[in-house]
Amino acid sequence: MDFSITSLYFFIFLAVLFPAYFLCPKKFRWITLLVASLVFFVLCSWKAIFFVLFATLTTYGASIGIFKIKNKEKAFLADNPEIEIDAKKAAKAKFKKQRKTFMVLGIVALVVVLAVMKYLDFLIGNVNAIIGWFDSSKHLSLVNLFLPLGISFYTFQAIGYLADVYWGKYEPEKNFFKFLLFMSFFPKIMQGPIIRYNEIAPSLFGGNDFDYQNFTDGLKRIGWGLFKKLCIANTLFVFTKFAFLDPSQISGFEAFLAVVCYFISDYCDFSGYMDIACGTALCMGVKLPENFNHPYFAKGIDDYWRRWHITLGAWFKDYIFYPLSISKFSLALGKKSKKIFKKHANKVPAIFGLIVVWFLTGLWHGASWNYVLWGLYFGLIIIFGIIVEPLFDKFYSKTKINKQAGWLNAIRLIRTLLLLAFGKILFETASLSGAFGFIAKLFDGNNYFGTTALYEHLGWASFVVAIVLSVAVLVVDIIQEKHPETTFLDKLRKIPLWIQWTLLILLIVCIVWFGYYGSGLPKFEFGYVVF
Amino acid sequence: MTVKEEIIEVLSEMHPEVDDFESIKELVHGGTLDSLNIVMLVAELSERFDIEIPPQEVCYENFDTVAGLVAMVERLKAQ
Numbered sequence: 001m002d003f004s005i006t007s008l009y010f011f012i013f014l015a016v017l018f019p020a021y022f023l024c025p026k027k028f029r030w031i032t033l034l035v036a037s038l039v040f041f042v043l044c045s046w047k048a049i050f051f052v053l054f055a056t057l058t059t060y061g062a063s064i065g066i067f068k069i070k071n072k073e074k075a076f077l078a079d080n081p082e083i084e085i086d087a088k089k090a091a092k093a094k095f096k097k098q099r100k101t102f103m104v105l106g107i108v109a110l111v112v113v114l115a116v117m118k119y120l121d122f123l124i125g126n127v128n129a130i131i132g133w134f135d136s137s138k139h140l141s142l143v144n145l146f147l148p149l150g151i152s153f154y155t156f157q158a159i160g161y162l163a164d165v166y167w168g169k170y171e172p173e174k175n176f177f178k179f180l181l182f183m184s185f186f187p188k189i190m191q192g193p194i195i196r197y198n199e200i201a202p203s204l205f206g207g208n209d210f211d212y213q214n215f216t217d218g219l220k221r222i223g224w225g226l227f228k229k230l231c232i233a234n235t236l237f238v239f240t241k242f243a244f245l246d247p248s249q250i251s252g253f254e255a256f257l258a259v260v261c262y263f264i265s266d267y268c269d270f271s272g273y274m275d276i277a278c279g280t281a282l283c284m285g286v287k288l289p290e291n292f293n294h295p296y297f298a299k300g301i302d303d304y305w306r307r308w309h310i311t312l313g314a315w316f317k318d319y320i321f322y323p324l325s326i327s328k329f330s331l332a333l334g335k336k337s338k339k340i341f342k343k344h345a346n347k348v349p350a351i352f353g354l355i356v357v358w359f360l361t362g363l364w365h366g367a368s369w370n371y372v373l374w375g376l377y378f379g380l381i382i383i384f385g386i387i388v389e390p391l392f393d394k395f396y397s398k399t400k401i402n403k404q405a406g407w408l409n410a411i412r413l414i415r416t417l418l419l420l421a422f423g424k425i426l427f428e429t430a431s432l433s434g435a436f437g438f439i440a441k442l443f444d445g446n447n448y449f450g451t452t453a454l455y456e457h458l459g460w461a462s463f464v465v466a467i468v469l470s471v472a473v474l475v476v477d478i479i480q481e482k483h484p485e486t487t488f489l490d491k492l493r494k495i496p497l498w499i500q501w502t503l504l505i506l507l508i509v510c511i512v513w514f515g516y517y518g519s520g521l522p523k524f525e526f527g528y529v530v531f
Numbered sequence: 532m533t534v535k536e537e538i539i540e541v542l543s544e545m546h547p548e549v550d551d552f553e554s555i556k557e558l559v560h561g562g563t564l565d566s567l568n569i570v571m572l573v574a575e576l577s578e579r580f581d582i583e584i585p586p587q588e589v590c591y592e593n594f595d596t597v598a599g600l601v602a603m604v605e606r607l608k609a610q
Contacts, residue, residue: 317566322570347567353570
């Protein structure tokens with residue numbers, strides 16, 4: 001059974017869930033969500049349920065352990081108010097060490113499972129490469145384990161939760177089943193967003209009442225997500241997957257079109273999923289964090305990564321970048337490098353943190369050195385930006401050029417898109433040689449304007465329709481970029497009702513006609529599901 | 532020099548274009564301090580005041596205002 005979140009079965013599932021949620025007594029509504037999430041797992045991938053249960057049990061046990069030791073510490077200090085300062089410090093250090101042990105054990109258990117399921121074959125491949133240098137006849141067999149649904153997402157979520165509880169940001173959830181819901185909540189399980197317990201708990205467990213605006217806004221967002229995924233991303237993927245797989249079969253102009261189409265389809269695919277996920281949760285009053293903020297309007301690569309997959313970037317910043325950059329080791333590294341880098345040495349800890357973060361970001365996106373290279377490519381651009389920023393500031397100051405001038409921002413935007421284009425080519429061609437081969441194709445003058453491949457694989461009509469429809473996405477994003485103070489749905493509410501209904505009907509017609517019914521083109525799984 | 536004066540001095544070295552840091556109520560939210568600035572600030576404050584700033588202290592409450600930074604440094608100094 002095809003139970004993806006764009007399938008008809010999913011909408012039957014929602015049609016049962018929504019009334020069940022609101023008809024259930026307020027106190028037990030979260031149980032409806034838990035049952036729905038477990039059913040969702042069973043329908044999508046029943047084996048994956050054991051992995052989410054393991055992660056939940058591990059994280060729950062470790063967090064309760066941290067909490068109990070914290071309480072022990074409080075009781076000890078309350079029972080011994082006259083204790084000397086040194087003895088008090090020693091006791092605090094002892095309790096802190098015990099809490100840290102629970103956190104580290106929990107995180108290690110989570111990371112080991114993720115590493116085995118996602119990276120074992122990558123490790124074996126590397127070991128085989130090393131063995132091959134000495135004896136090409138010997139090699140270890142790959143294990144080909146299945147990738148449990150959503151494992152990267154809920155593992156990161158669980159690590160963040162354990163760190164937060166250890167740092168005392170909030171108390172852990174005492175109810176195991178509520179915690180299981182936090183881990184397995186179905187709209188975000190496949191591709192995120194990566195949620196934080198303190199932000200989601202009130203609406204997830206609160207037993208939200210039916211709210212007409214939330215419900216209709218949620219449905220509209222689901223529709224918008226389906227439109228992006230089914231009418232645009234799926235159509236353009238037909239061409240881009242072929243073009244990136246075998247550039248020798250396309251012309252230079254088709255290579256250029258493939259890059260443009262990939263920009264559009266990649267965005268519509270991932271942000272389309274987010275619209276469906278956020279919309280589904282919103283129908284029941286649960287507000288998931290946004291994961292996109294019009295990334296293609298970014299003025300720099302760092303800015304882009306603050307707008308694309310926002311919750312992953314925020315997770316890396318809070319749980320890897322800061323702990324690493326401000327660790328004793330990094331700060332000592334900064335001090336030691338003063339002799340070499342002089343006054344710029346204070347940037348060394350952050351640069352060290354960035355290198356690790358981007359190495360891990362690459363690895364998170366795929367168990368292959370190509371993805372590590374892809375991650376480091378973005379990391380190095382950001383680091384280069386940090387290093388040259390003072391020089392640019394001096395230049396602007398001397399030349400009296402306004403740093404925020406419109407023409408300068410336009411140049412920054414184009415520069416960012418070009419740098420991104422190389423990143424996307426590197427990602428899709430999956431190797432440095434493949435990426436350069438593809439770039440060479442972009443400038444290949446031989447039959448430059450040939451369009452045979454585009455015509456044969458996608459057809460002009462489907463291509464033109466997808467491009468025209470993507471203009472609607474561009475218009476919405478331009479409006480939101482220029483006026484971010486209210487949501488697009490808020491803006492929509494202010495226009496006459498007949499226009500709202502016309503747009504809504506047009507959206508439904510497009511989804512049914514171009515998405516479900518008309519094209520006959522192959523369907524593609526959401527890109528981030530494999531992470 | 533008071534803690535506040537030292538903090539303002541460090542901030543001024545990072546952002547000489549800003550005249551009055553105390554009037555800014557959202558140093559991080561408003562975009563004056565980015566993650567690089569925060570790490571540089573932590574390194575500088577750790578050295579100047581001989582304190583250890585753990586990751587949980589890196590939050591908006593402590594870094595969004597000069598008053599928040601002063602309160603954090605004084606609390607960590609007292610520990």
